Amino acid sequence: MAFADVPLLDGPVVIRGALDLERTEAGLRPRRLPSWTRPQIPSPFCELVVAMPSGVRMVFATEATGLELDVLTTKTLDSTGEPNSGGVFELVVDGVPGERVATPDGNVLALDTSGVKPPEITPGEPATVRFGPLPPGRKEVEIWLPQSAPVELIALRADGPVRPPQPDPRPRWVHHGSSISHCMEADNPLGTWPVVAARAADVNVLNLGLAGNAMLDPFTARTIRDLPADFISLKLGINVVNGDTMRVRAFEPAVHGFLDTVREGHPETPLLVISPILCPIVEDRPGPTFDDIEDGVVRFRSIGDPAGLAAGALSLSVIRESLHRIVGVRSATDPNLHYLDGRELFGESDVADLPDALHPNAAGYRRMGERFAAYAFAAGGPFAR
Template identity: 50%
Template sequence: MIDSDGGPTITTEIVPDLLRGALDAERGEVGLRPHRLPARARARADQQLRLAQSQPSGVRLVFRTAATWIEVDARRTTLAFHGVPPRPDGRYDLVVDGDFVAQQTSSGGIALVTDLATGVTETRVGPVGTVRFAGLAAGDKLVEVWLPHQEATELAVVRTDAPVAAEPPGARRVWLHHGSSISQGSNAASPTTTWVALAAARGGVDLVNLGFSGSAMLDSSVARTMRDQPADVVSVKIGINLVNGNVMRMRAFTPAVHGFLDTVRDGHPTTPLLVITPVLCPIHEDTPGPGAADFGDGTMRFRATGDPADVAAGRLTLRTIREELTRIVTERAADDPHLHLLDGLTLYGEADAAEHPLPDRLHPDAATHRLMGERFGDHAFGPGGPFAVA
């Protein structure tokens, strides 16, 4: 086949060997669906976690090629709500030999539109979309196409004007991270500018991002997934979803943290393991959950609905979680020299909130993702950091 530019067109089916950052993949109607949890963990997950893990934050196509243009056919699934402005179209970021080169937006696909008043969801089916990157330099190069971090994506084919070859993993250390929607990338500008992607680039590591929107709940299935996943460095960011989900009290929280860390340690007994306490979220610092959506001014924001007086009875706030995590990690570190603690307020704290307030009162904006990524990268991967190369 000849491309419109006059050169050959090579069509390559997308197979698991071309994916990085996904822990599983299954065949769908039009192509390959990447998953960030294996099938066994998905079977034990609730609807929210299954949805979040299907959104390929940190997942990218990785291959070597001499192509001067690249096209990717994919069908996305987006979520929207009647009366609420839709999220911007998902972005595909192109990285060549480690450098960001270009960006394109996705289109078409399946839209799930929910009426918040009735709970009824309408499914709107559109065509498979195509993203195209042209004008690339000739010659062999390592190409990474980062997938949209908040759109479930089914990948069909890659078209190029030169052959594509899978790049075997193993050239860089692997960083395995688990967290909430902030780690997945809510309000980040693009897949390479979530705070974890920025930190991974700063540290020169391969990212496996288990940041799940609304789903950092100390699930045992996630802990077992982390236990079984090869990694050189591991981190866990704990707190916000436990508060805004109002899922447990302090009596359950403490053993749940121990159990989660014990399970991870079963597979990574001496791997550097960093526990990160919550970043600042003023609505939940001293007020328990549950959190709730607030459309009071026509914009979706969040509010805390709990009673601060219930903290004495064990209801969780971000402040009490930080205190307890600090105690837990400090005590465990006495027998675990590879266990480390990072105060989330050093990534985003009170002084930062004045300059970078949370737009929806819960998630950082794009500039704050960059700030957090730079700070974490310098702390964790910099000289003397817990993830620094020995």
């Protein structure tokens, strides 16, 4: 059967995990914050990670045995000056992971995350991602987009009928965190720890992990407030330390304000606050942190002065004490509010899987997801059904 075009809008394809589909010159760019947040996005770096589709997937039912997806990707230059791999597109058929296709080259973005230099983009060309042969007969298909490269969707073609998917009846879990929830270092979209946990617990996850940008921003809190959610988790603290953006005096009221806003829309929804995982470089010293290349390997280091802690600077140890205290005070009148020390997900025994001294590798993320599912969704856990 010949390939035929499948409409990306107002047709059978459902895009899950995105809150905005931005129209571009090339096509549709999934974004993980709603359109009203665009004027409030504080930097090109924040906009970049919002457009990285961690947890975003195209879902439909089909009898096709072959699929073609035209895309324009944007890869960023890493610390060595080379474009990152961009990850992979991953196919899931009737819930079973299948084919992976490397993210094709497209645009290349040079971005100074400090904001000193303006972003520079080298335009590229669209490419086609192909899947097949798929099993015969009717099936539910998911195409998971790469978590580490913005993707503009241009066209979808199939060699068989395409129909809308079945509604997803599973409980919805909304998670917000930093790069350690965004999981750019995972080796596939299903390998990000929120997706590992969601698949283990059989829930529908929305991943609002925003690398470098879990800064207690009010627009993120309002987004979560307004979303349907059966469970909510907030992994807070590491970006505030690494950016050296707050002191204790500002951090603790900001956490309270974030929680107040979320609770406006979800007064009784199970809500889990997660402190940072282990990160030795800032456990007992403040940020800021920077990445360096040592023997060809990217590693992070902190240049903060531990003496600043006495004046209210933040380390991870201070962050954990603050979050534990805040949750303890609030849970006296909010029994559905819970706290988890992030070192339960990734701690001292896991440091071998922290190759850049900040981010877990693919194995570390998988282990985090398995541990989170075993804790949060198990009988007696904060998200137990």
